[in-house]
Amino acid sequence: MNVRAPKGTADMLPPVARAWEYMTRTAQELFARYGYEPVYTPLFEHTDVFVRSIGEATDIVSKEMYTFEDRGGRSITLRPEGTASVVRAAIEHNMVPTGSSAKIYYSGPMFRYERPQKGRMRQFWQIGLEALGMPEPSVDAEVIAVLMEFYERIGIPRENMRLLVNSMGDAFCRPPYRDKIADYIRDHADSLCEECVRRAASNPLRAFDCKNPGCREVMSTAPLLRDELCPECEEHYGAVKSYLDALGIAYEEDPSLVRGLDYYTRTVFEVQADAGLGSQNAIGGGGRYDRLMEEFGGPATPGLGFALGFERTLLALEAAGVEIPSHPIAEVYVARVDSSVALRAFEIAASLRSAGIASELDHQARSLKSQFKQADRLGARLTVIVGPEELTVGEATVRDMLTKSETRVAIDALPAHVMEMLGA
Numbered sequence: 001m002n003v004r005a006p007k008g009t010a011d012m013l014p015p016v017a018r019a020w021e022y023m024t025r026t027a028q029e030l031f032a033r034y035g036y037e038p039v040y041t042p043l044f045e046h047t048d049v050f051v052r053s054i055g056e057a058t059d060i061v062s063k064e065m066y067t068f069e070d071r072g073g074r075s076i077t078l079r080p081e082g083t084a085s086v087v088r089a090a091i092e093h094n095m096v097p098t099g100s101s102a103k104i105y106y107s108g109p110m111f112r113y114e115r116p117q118k119g120r121m122r123q124f125w126q127i128g129l130e131a132l133g134m135p136e137p138s139v140d141a142e143v144i145a146v147l148m149e150f151y152e153r154i155g156i157p158r159e160n161m162r163l164l165v166n167s168m169g170d171a172f173c174r175p176p177y178r179d180k181i182a183d184y185i186r187d188h189a190d191s192l193c194e195e196c197v198r199r200a201a202s203n204p205l206r207a208f209d210c211k212n213p214g215c216r217e218v219m220s221t222a223p224l225l226r227d228e229l230c231p232e233c234e235e236h237y238g239a240v241k242s243y244l245d246a247l248g249i250a251y252e253e254d255p256s257l258v259r260g261l262d263y264y265t266r267t268v269f270e271v272q273a274d275a276g277l278g279s280q281n282a283i284g285g286g287g288r289y290d291r292l293m294e295e296f297g298g299p300a301t302p303g304l305g306f307a308l309g310f311e312r313t314l315l316a317l318e319a320a321g322v323e324i325p326s327h328p329i330a331e332v333y334v335a336r337v338d339s340s341v342a343l344r345a346f347e348i349a350a351s352l353r354s355a356g357i358a359s360e361l362d363h364q365a366r367s368l369k370s371q372f373k374q375a376d377r378l379g380a381r382l383t384v385i386v387g388p389e390e391l392t393v394g395e396a397t398v399r400d401m402l403t404k405s406e407t408r409v410a411i412d413a414l415p416a417h418v419m420e421m422l423g424a
């Protein structure tokens with residue numbers, strides 16, 4: 001049997017899993033402060049959910065989805081991102097009745113059949129949120145503010161990040177602009193890569209994302225949507241920027257930021273981190289999708305959100321030298337002098353755990369010396385030594401693992417005593 005995890009996936013071993021939990025905990029606390037509630041949707045959906053929302057001509061739908069037929073003959077896809085599922089669930093459960101709003105967040109694994117490299121996986125983890133039912137530009141600024149606050153809270157210094165913003169227009173001003181870019185691509189077909197030329201018909205704006213230096217040069221002089229926004233989009237974009245200014249959030253306008261999903265309208269944004277990530281330097285991003293719910297057959301409901309990638313955020317944290325706070329596996333280790341006291345040692349550990357103290361004990365009849373070693377390995381501050389002699393008078397010895405000083409304590413008083421010594 002092959003014991004290696006499939007290409008593009010990784011086991012989350014304790015240090016990384018702890019970092020994931022730390023990030024989700026930080027997100028839960030922060031998002032709650034902004035009124036967001038958790039939602040868990042299935043890891044797979046009917047394929048249509050993603051094709052209809054993300055768009056047939058996108059990289060995700062055209063070549064990156066894990067799609068298969070289930071035993072009942074349905075076309076099923078492992079979710080490549082979270083928004084489509086959340087919007088599907090919001091419609092199914094009527095979470096945003098007309099005139100109301102909903103604030104939702106999610107976290108979990110996503111699946112894309114991409115070429116794996118540093119910071120790019122086939123199963124990767126995202127945390128994201130969606131604000132549904134609110135067309136106002138202040139919501140765009142608030143969503144961006146939550147994202148930036150999240151990164152700062154977990155410890156990425158602000159100066160290590162760039163916040164890019166742009167407006168992608170709406171159903172009025174984007175289609176004519178798309179045609180214009182398609183013409184521009186055709187006019188410059190000789191200097192562009194095959195893929196960009198092919199995209200002229202299906203998804204011309206993606207040419208702005210092409211990494212090919214020749215394409216970049218050609219696209220650097222292409223007409224910009226910023227210059228062709230309709231007055232409503234122009235006003236919305238201007239207001240978003242004013243709100244960001246009011247919050248003191250620094251951003252750079254990037255008129256070529258188009259992001260790869262079809263459903264975005266108006267505001268889009270991306271956060272890049274300087275983390276030796278090369279081209280995979282986007283640690284999070286998102287945007288507004290005012291027509292998505294309607295396209296799904298739901299009521300016309302505006303929305304926007306972001307998703308941040310765990311793996312790349314972790315690389316950015318490592319680059320900034322941030323240590324993930326971790327708790328000792330055991331605060332207290334319960335050691336036993338010999339196996340005659342095994343049952344009492346077991347009870348003592350249980351009473352400490354009931355009192356809320358992380359405790360570990362020896363199950364393996366190790367020597368006292370190796371029990372102390374194990375206590376140190378687990379990070380225990382104290383060891384409770386249970387011996388037959390002390391037990392006869394209802395006591396045990398508490399050893400401070402740093403100073404090595406020992407005190408005899410009545411077993412009944414142990415939890416309270418230990419808690420005091422731990423300064424809890």
Ligand code: AMP
Pocket residue numbers: 081112114119120121122123124125126282283284285286307308309310311312313
């Ligand atoms: P997207 O859904 O493409 O807007 O991605 C949002 C965030 O998810 C990105 O900024 C990345 O941090 C992360 N991400 C996207 N694709 C991958 C991937 N294949 N591997 C790791 N992280 C990813």
